[in-house]
Amino acid sequence: NAGVTQTPKFQVLKTGQSMTLQCAQDMNHNSMYWYRQDPGMGLRLIYYSASEGTTDKGEVPNGYNVSRLNKREFSLRLESAAPSQTSVYFCASNRGADSPLHFGNGTRLTVT
């Protein structure tokens, strides 16, 4: 059971470059989420997809876009990376509201 798989594990970008973080889950979960984690700030929600075909903004959506490609996959795109987007990014999924989140192993992104 792979669970939630995120790629890449590490990435270094220059300011202004773009990239897409990939996430896939094999648990047939309805909902998927992207969080960022910064020291002392916990996990902040960037975007989420409550079900296939829908996406909604979280607390910190500026500078990001998402695509729910199908039920399994939910990608996060940085169109023009900025140093403020240096962070650890976690993808997560669950069956729906009120059920536990399953997290991927994270992507450590550095923007110089």
Next chain:
Amino acid sequence: GQQVMQIPQYQHVQEGEDFTTYCNSSTTLSNIQWYKQRPGGHPVFLIQLVKSGEVKKQKRLTFQFGEAKKNSSLHITATQTTDVGTYFCAGQDGNKLVFGAGTILRVKS
């Protein structure tokens, strides 16, 4: 929107001492979840509390949900070095979970 506050931010204890982290919400919660993140790892679900006043135990860990469903606590009895990590509470806000900032636990052996 909903805010979840967690204290303390950081706790350093001697092995064998007890540890408690507290979580407070600005609004009434339908449920609260607790997660543990080991250093360098990802958050892992520990437990969910749903009922007012609920108390649940997992070995040395005791979780409580307040009567008003606006606060919660996690208590670890006789900490061990394997308890090291960051403990997060998270409250349900519609379709999404709002996380507290976490409490970092360090254990001196």
